[in-house]
Amino acid sequence: MSELSGGPCVYDPKGEKALTILAKYGLLSRVSLSVRELVEETIPWAMAADKQLDANKKYKFVHEYVIACNADAMECMAVESYKLGMFPVKLNSTCSGDIQEFAREYVKMASLMILAVEGKIDKLEMFQEMRDSPVCPLTDEKVQEIFPAKDHWGLGLCLLLGGRPTVNLCDEPGLGGPNQELALYFSLYWYLRTQQYPILREYTVWFLGGSSYGKDGNTPAAGAYGYKSLSTDVYPEFEKAKSAFNTAHAKWWKLNEERRFRSKIAVNLLFSSRSLEVSLITIELPYCESREIFDQFD
Structure with missing residues (x-):
């Protein structure tokens, strides 16, 4: 119950726990000066509410009631x-x-x-x-x-x-x-x-x-x-929707790969056919005319 209420409703003794933890993990030099001065105090500071503790170390002005569970x-x-x-x-x-x-x-x-x-x-x-x-x-x-x-x-x-x-x-x-x-x-x-x-x-x-x-x-x-x-x-x-999506995605990927493959073949054929035409032209036509045809393909 005390953990649920938390904050100012629960007494927390101000001992050397914080200093011990900071020293254990080597964090003392990484905290601000004000925090370091606070945790290094030889006489722990006390809140006004700390003077209102009962024999069980609970605040006298806090009453806990469990309504239902x-x-x-x-x-x-x-x-x-x-x-x-x-x-x-x-x-x-x-x-x-x-x-x-x-x-x-x-x-x-x-x-x-x-x-x-x-x-x-x-x-x-x-x-x-x-x-x-x-x-x-x-x-x-x-x-x-x-x-x-x-x-x-x-x-x-x-x-x-x-x-x-x-x-x-x-x-x-x-x-x-x-x-x-x-x-x-x-x-x-x-x-x-x-x-x-x-x-x-x-x-x-x-x-x-x-x-x-x-x-x-x-x-x-x-x-x-x-x-x-x-x-x-x-x-x-x-x-079903997931299976249909996976099937459609696989089909799309396959079609996309086939399209890329066909495009690559078409480009290769295009360059091959141009090379063949140029070769034939350079053989059959005079030099000046073949040069003009080359310029058209550049």
């Missing part, structure tokens, strides 16, 4: 999904990793639940698949708790996870957030998973991501949803 949000989602007739399964509220890792692990977890219901895997196999997950590792106790039974699904199964994925921004990032990218990758990976396990095609699977953060947190780009046909409709068309 991912676990609280998952509890509320579980209640609401149950009202809709679905069976909620709370998996993990502290998932971490990059966007593609999130998408792959979410897809794996959803597919394992379906394969378990269909009797294709047992509890041990599910545990072995998820115990070392970089995003949502599950213990054997958790697998025992969530291992599904089809008669308990109601109108559907709702897998609940929370966390904060890492987003790698491009050179010119647009308006969007982690949920936008996560929904797209989930749709793509779920489509690929259904190709690997055709039985998954019999189930309708949706992804919903919400509660974004950053500048997109209070915009229409804050949440997103994904589904298999998003990939079956869009991704195959993208592959």
Whole structure:
């Protein structure tokens, strides 16, 4: 919590840490004189606020309150999904990793639940698949708790996870957030998973991501949803367009090379024919006339 609040809300003892770091990396001579004088002070300077510390070295005038967290949000989602007739399964509220890792692990977890219901895997196999997950590792106790039974699904199964994925921004990032990218990758990976396990095609699977953060947190780009046909409709068309482009580009390159080759042959033939004409003329015509013809070809 203290790291989130930051700045003047958190006490930071003014010791010799800065001087030690600068000396360790040989940077002391490269900082300005005012900075060097500050870090070399034998008696650390103190702010007025430093006089208002409690026994735990926290400012007396700062009060920290946790209003809600991912676990609280998952509890509320579980209640609401149950009202809709679905069976909620709370998996993990502290998932971490990059966007593609999130998408792959979410897809794996959803597919394992379906394969378990269909009797294709047992509890041990599910545990072995998820115990070392970089995003949502599950213990054997958790697998025992969530291992599904089809008669308990109601109108559907709702897998609940929370966390904060890492987003790698491009050179010119647009308006969007982690949920936008996560929904797209989930749709793509779920489509690929259904190709690997055709039985998954019999189930309708949706992804919903919400509660974004950053500048997109209070915009229409804050949440997103994904589904298999998003990939079956869009991704195959993208592959077709990409294949058509590559084919057209290869054909264009071939035609361009053939045109260059024909142009080179035509130029060589032109110079050869001119040389032949000149040779014939110089043999058959007097010197003065052949000189005029040469001048015409120069």
